[in-house]
Amino acid sequence: MADAITLLHKCHTAKLAYSLAPPEGNSPSASTDDPRQAASVLFPNPPSTDPVRIDASAPSGFKDYDVRSLLYFYQSRELGFSDYLRATSSDKKSFSFMDRKELLDLLDTEPAALKNDPITGASKRPAEEGPLTDSAKRPRLTLDPKDVEFVRHVRERERIVPDNSGNTSLRPTTKQTFASIMELGRKRMAEKHRKPQPGSTHPARPVSQPDPRRANASASRSQPQAKPSQSRHKTPDSRIPIIIVPSVPTARLTLWNVKQFLAETLYIPTQKFVDSGEPKGLRVTFERQLRPNHIGGPKFPKTYQVVDSADNIKPDDWPRVVAAFVTGQGWQFGRWKYKEPAQLFSKVKGFCLKYVDEPAPGDVDKWAVAKLDIHRGIRHNDYNAVNKFWDQVDAFILRDKRKVFFD
Structure with missing residues (x-):
């Protein structure tokens, strides 16, 4: 029997419609438009008049996706990828960004090319090739995110030793000893203090005349200069608050999903962005919507920057x-300005985002940190955690950061 990807290809190229059958117990005439709610799929199979029924949870023939995931993506292919991720945030399996493009290209191929496409698994290995040996089977390299973060942390602490190749005393062209170096220094000191002999052939050095340009430069240096800190707060970036998130991809909030959570009140797990191959930038900037009666007034900061490394924060920006x-x-906090938790959380408002059914990680309970709880599969409750975050940040800015953002 043909697999789902082959039958879907026929429907796509011939513009035929398949039908979704609901679970047992529903009316025989009932139908559903959402493949995630269907129990099976009826594909037309011309020239035969009998449709082909395939279980919705069966393998689709395209990589490791089942029929349900394949058809839901097919019906949502006109959506943007970020909108598709939001729609499948609670699903166990969703298409990655690379697989999305691969499938769309595959559906537009000729039927003959589809049969020999190795992605669908329809083609068989020639008998003369024989099975792969154990040595030829190369397992996919998987890296533990904790190991990746540890290596990154070690490399951040490395220091480059300066090159002293220009120091001829350390890299001499001839063999030298400390005694010869001391003798050379003694001779130079003696020449420096030697008095000029009468009748010397060396002409006397002319008395240097004052250079008017140097005099003007000295005078300008003696005058007090305006401190740059007086105009620093006039730049637009100086009034943009900064938020720090963890850099480890196993954290609940990272640069991948922070904008969707804090600006759009929708939590999408980081792993979905990692699986889709979406790159992570150095920083994220987003705008938040303020309520008309916001406590900070109309001039309260609306733009926020998010980073995940202290190296991206200048000392004056802390x-x-x-x-x-x-x-x-x-x-x-190894490379942060404030390394001790007690000092850090007196200068910065601390938060920990976690699932409601899991304990606080590490030493969070020992620190002055506010815990934000979210549910694993209930997204409409994300609004409560985001509101709690902004309420505490707004109060912190008005109480401790007024001079930074308003003066």
Whole structure:
């Protein structure tokens, strides 16, 4: 029997419609438009008049996706990828970005090319090739995110030794000893203090005349200069608050999903972005919507920057840091300006995002950190956690950061 990807290809190229059958117990005439709610699928199979029924949870023939995931993506192919991720945020399996493009290209191929396409698994290995040996089977390399984060942390602490190749005393062209170096220094000191002999053939050095340009430069240096800090707060970036999130991909909130959560009140697990191959930038900037009767007034900050590394924060920008999401591990603050948790959370508002059914990680319970709880599969409750975050950040800015953002 043909697999689902082959039958879907026929429907796509011939513009035929398949039908979705609901679970047992429903009316025989009942139908559903959502493949995720269907129990089976009826594909037309011309020239035969009998349709082919395939279970919705069966393998689709396209990689490791089942029929239900395949058809839901097919029906949602006109959506943008971010909208598709939001729609499948609670699903166990959703298409990655690379597989999405691969499937769309596959559906537009000729039927003959589809039969020999290795992605669908329809073609067989020639008998003369024989099975792969154990040595030829190369397992896919998987990296533990904790190991990746540890290596990154070690490399951040490395220091480059300066090159002293220009120091001829350390890299001489001839063999030297400390005695010869001391003798050379003694001779130079003697020549420096030697008095000029009468009748010397060396002409006397002319008395240097004052250079008017140097005099003007000295005078300008002696005058007090305006401090750059007086105009620093006039730049637009100086009034943008900064939020720090963890860099480890196993954290609940990262640069991948922070904008969707804090600006759109929708939590999407980081793993969905990692699986889709979406790259992570150095920083994220987003706008938040303020309520008309916001306590901070119309001039309250609306734009926020998010980073996941202290290397992206200049020393003068630390007063702009208003919030930090923590993982409960002290090494997270290794390169921060404030390394001790007690000092850090007196300068920055601390938060920990976690699932409601799991304990707080690491040392979070020992720190002055607010815990934000979200549900694993209930997305309409994300609004409560986001509101709690902004209420505490707004109060912190008005109480401790007024001079930074308003003066």
